[in-house]
Amino acid sequence: MVKVKVFATLRNIVGKNELEVQADTVGELLEKLYSEYPEMKKELEKGAVILVNGKNIEHLEKLDTKLKDGDVVSIFPPVGGG
Amino acid sequence: MFGYIGKILRVNLTTGEIKTEELKEEDAKNFIGGRGLATKILLEEIDPKIDPFSPENKLIFATGPLTGTTAPTGGRYMVVTKSPLTGFIASSNSGGFFGPELKAAGYDFLIIEGKADHPVYISIKDDDVEIKDASHLWGKRVSETTDKLLEEFGDKKARVACIGPAGEKLVRFASIMNDKHRAAGRSGVGAVMGSKNLKAVVVRGTKKVEVADKEKFMSVVKEKIKKIKENPITGGGLPNYGTAVLVNIINENGLYPTNNFQTGVFPYAYEQSGEALAAKYLVRNQACFACPIGCGRVTYHPAVGVTEGPEYESIWAFGADCGINDLASIVIANHLCDELGLDTISTGTTIAAAMELYEKGIIKQEELGDAPPLRFGNTETLHYYIEKIAKREGFGDKLAEGSYRLAESYGHPEYSMSVKKQELPAYDPRGAEGHGINYATSNRGGCHVRGYMISPEILGVPVKLDPHDVSEEKAKWVKIFQDLTAVIDSAGLCLFTSFALGAEDYADLLNAATGFDFTADEWLKAGERVWNIERIFNLKAGLIPEKDDTLPKRFLEEPMPEGPNKGHVVRLHELLPKYYKARGWDEKGYPTEEKLKELGLDKYY
Ligand code: SF4
Numbered sequence: 147m148v149k150v151k152v153f154a155t156l157r158n159i160v161g162k163n164e165l166e167v168q169a170d171t172v173g174e175l176l177e178k179l180y181s182e183y184p185e186m187k188k189e190l191e192k193g194a195v196i197l198v199n200g201k202n203i204e205h206l207e208k209l210d211t212k213l214k215d216g217d218v219v220s221i222f223p224p225v226g227g228g
Numbered sequence: 229m230f231g232y233i234g235k236i237l238r239v240n241l242t243t244g245e246i247k248t249e250e251l252k253e254e255d256a257k258n259f260i261g262g263r264g265l266a267t268k269i270l271l272e273e274i275d276p277k278i279d280p281f282s283p284e285n286k287l288i289f290a291t292g293p294l295t296g297t298t299a300p301t302g303g304r305y306m307v308v309t310k311s312p313l314t315g316f317i318a319s320s321n322s323g324g325f326f327g328p329e330l331k332a333a334g335y336d337f338l339i340i341e342g343k344a345d346h347p348v349y350i351s352i353k354d355d356d357v358e359i360k361d362a363s364h365l366w367g368k369r370v371s372e373t374t375d376k377l378l379e380e381f382g383d384k385k386a387r388v389a390c391i392g393p394a395g396e397k398l399v400r401f402a403s404i405m406n407d408k409h410r411a412a413g414r415s416g417v418g419a420v421m422g423s424k425n426l427k428a429v430v431v432r433g434t435k436k437v438e439v440a441d442k443e444k445f446m447s448v449v450k451e452k453i454k455k456i457k458e459n460p461i462t463g464g465g466l467p468n469y470g471t472a473v474l475v476n477i478i479n480e481n482g483l484y485p486t487n488n489f490q491t492g493v494f495p496y497a498y499e500q501s502g503e504a505l506a507a508k509y510l511v512r513n514q515a516c517f518a519c520p521i522g523c524g525r526v527t528y529h530p531a532v533g534v535t536e537g538p539e540y541e542s543i544w545a546f547g548a549d550c551g552i553n554d555l556a557s558i559v560i561a562n563h564l565c566d567e568l569g570l571d572t573i574s575t576g577t578t579i580a581a582a583m584e585l586y587e588k589g590i591i592k593q594e595e596l597g598d599a600p601p602l603r604f605g606n607t608e609t610l611h612y613y614i615e616k617i618a619k620r621e622g623f624g625d626k627l628a629e630g631s632y633r634l635a636e637s638y639g640h641p642e643y644s645m646s647v648k649k650q651e652l653p654a655y656d657p658r659g660a661e662g663h664g665i666n667y668a669t670s671n672r673g674g675c676h677v678r679g680y681m682i683s684p685e686i687l688g689v690p691v692k693l694d695p696h697d698v699s700e701e702k703a704k705w706v707k708i709f710q711d712l713t714a715v716i717d718s719a720g721l722c723l724f725t726s727f728a729l730g731a732e733d734y735a736d737l738l739n740a741a742t743g744f745d746f747t748a749d750e751w752l753k754a755g756e757r758v759w760n761i762e763r764i765f766n767l768k769a770g771l772i773p774e775k776d777d778t779l780p781k782r783f784l785e786e787p788m789p790e791g792p793n794k795g796h797v798v799r800l801h802e803l804l805p806k807y808y809k810a811r812g813w814d815e816k817g818y819p820t821e822e823k824l825k826e827l828g829l830d831k832y833y
Contacts, residue, residue, distance in 0.1 A: 153476045153477065153480075153501075154465060154468070154469060154476075154502075154503060155465075155468065193688065195477060197480055197481065201792050202481070202686075202688070202695075204694075205696075220476075220480040222477050222480075223460060224461050224689070225469075225473045225687065226473075226683065227471030227472070227473055227539075227540050227724075228474075228680055228682070228723065
């Protein structure tokens with residue numbers, strides 16, 4: 147199982163801060179989440195930051211990034227500030 | 229001139245002379261306004277080597293051509309002076325409503341010279357400008373000062389920029405506060421104001437800013453507002469959660485500095501996040517003048533009543549950096565700083581440095597006497613020393629000098645997390661190399677808003693750059709971000725628009741307002757000119773690139789101990805030469821003659 151942490155507006159959609167999902171890649175994980183929470187897909191359409199163990203998947207294998215038991219995936223809608 | 233009023237107000241506090249001058253169109257075209265043009269004026273009018281607290285230093289309140297217009301976020305102004313914290317250029321940006329009011333009174337710039345022989349304030353009612361006695365306000369906090377002045381002034385629509393007790397006491401990181409809670413926060417601009425015995429500027433104006441092509445301007449503004457509203461950051465994240473929406477993402481990425489930057493992961497980050505602030509203390513969001521974003525937080529806590537903030541940086545400075553997780557204590561600390569007129573970043577980071585010095589046994593309890601121990605995580609300590617700093621009482625007197633002078637006085641400058649003696653903000657550069665270069669080269673010292681590389685390196689906007697990459701491409705991006713920021717600051721807009729707008733958009737707005745016909749590249753070039761004239765000011769003030777364009781030893785030698793960036797140090801020696809090259813400077817970091825000629829700055833250096 148992979149631990150998934152969600153933030154900002156995603157928390158209202160999911161109704162909690164953390165959940166556990168079984169998936170072998172980030173792409174597969176997102177498919178599972180989207181089918182359970184269709185609103186999440188809409189929220190992330192304009193961009194998202196997805197980290198696996200704190201590392202951005204953009205600089206790993208993107209959606210093909212492999213997941214293993216115990217990995218932590220953090221998902222953010224687009225955020226900014228300063 | 230359009231966009232500009234075309235007028236500078238000059239007040240000499242030594243002689244009492246008040247006069248107005250024309251703003252030259254050529255200067256406006258070259259330096260835009262605000263940050264850029266004020267630096268040019270300062271460089272021409274003072275010797276950059278002077279003591280920042282001497283009457284020879286000048287304090288410039290500077291608006292841009294878009295300040296006071298309906299351009300989205302057109303409410304910003306800058307305070308430019310020589311900094312008593314860094315000894316280099318200070319230019320602090322603030323929002324709220326003060327800047328537009330100054331312009332409505334008929335002035336693009338207010339230049340303050342000399343030093344009054346007793347506490348005074350400057351009162352501006354359109355053409356009617358007076359220097360008035362402020363003895364009864366000396367020692368008063370920001371909200372009381374503001375309320376009293378508004379009463380005296382007799383017009384509740386007036387706007388006040390003032391210092392608190394910290395500025396009066398020449399705390400090296402004292403802020404200037406306008407509209408009570410908006411800060412021209414950094415580099416000690418409030419201390420320069422205090423050194424001039426100037427408590428406040430009160431202004432009320434009834435004029436309108438004229439733009440070149442009204443219809444065109446209106447349609448451009450409409451289009452840009454639409455872009456801002458449709459952008460998920462400026463239309464969603466920022467209004468909903470404020471800047472503190474960053475707490476979690478920066479922490480999850482492993483660069484949320486904790487315990488004076490000893491690590492980049494804070495286990496309690498969630499408790500002080502924007503989400504937590506919204507759930508616990510938020511009353512509503514609030515916008516500065518003409519701002520469609522509204523990232524401001526109106527908050528309530530029983531200990532302080534209705535207040536504003538805290539922003540991301542302040543949450544971090546009093547939170548993770550001091551090892552504190554309790555959000556209520558952070559809200560109170562932030563409110564105290566607003567009231568006392570202290571920069572939250574430098575205040576928190578200086579206390580954090582003192583905490584590390586204490587825990588390492590370098591500052592001893594005997595020296596503190598009965599005062600609370602400087603331990604990480606101690607909230608009482610935090611509030612106690614904030615008050616003491618502002619009044620320069622007890623150990624607060626040492627803290628009031630800033631973290632660098634404090635740590636150096638114990639022979640350990642390496643515990644000051646600062647660049648050019650100014651405290652660093654809320655991102656550990658071991659997790660973002662480009663941001664590290666930006667810290668090392670920022671003209672005002674440790675600062676995140678001189679080229680916010682966190683945006684491409686961590687947030688993925690407008691491009692996704694690998695935070696650990698140190699290529700030439702990275703160096704070029706740093707330059708672009710720095711130059712673009714310089715344009716935005718000079719134009720009178722808020723940097724947060726840049727999450728949604730690009731160089732073309734700013735060019736559209738500026739052209740429609742001023743009637744100039746600049747391409748996006750030409751506006752960026754103006755930003756580069758601003759960057760270089762600041763660099764010239766600093767070099768003339770005594771900056772030595774080899775020694776000053778660097779980072780605290782911790783980032784260069786101590787690998788990050790845990791989290792996603794575990795094992796990383798900043799590869800400054802690899803990226804810095806590439807940055808100098810991207811800037812067209814020589815390998816030692818000095819602008820080349822060729823570059824200065826290209827920018828029309830060769831006569832200055
Ligand atoms: S985005 Fe925030 S800081 Fe910027 S002008 Fe708007 S309210 Fe003020």
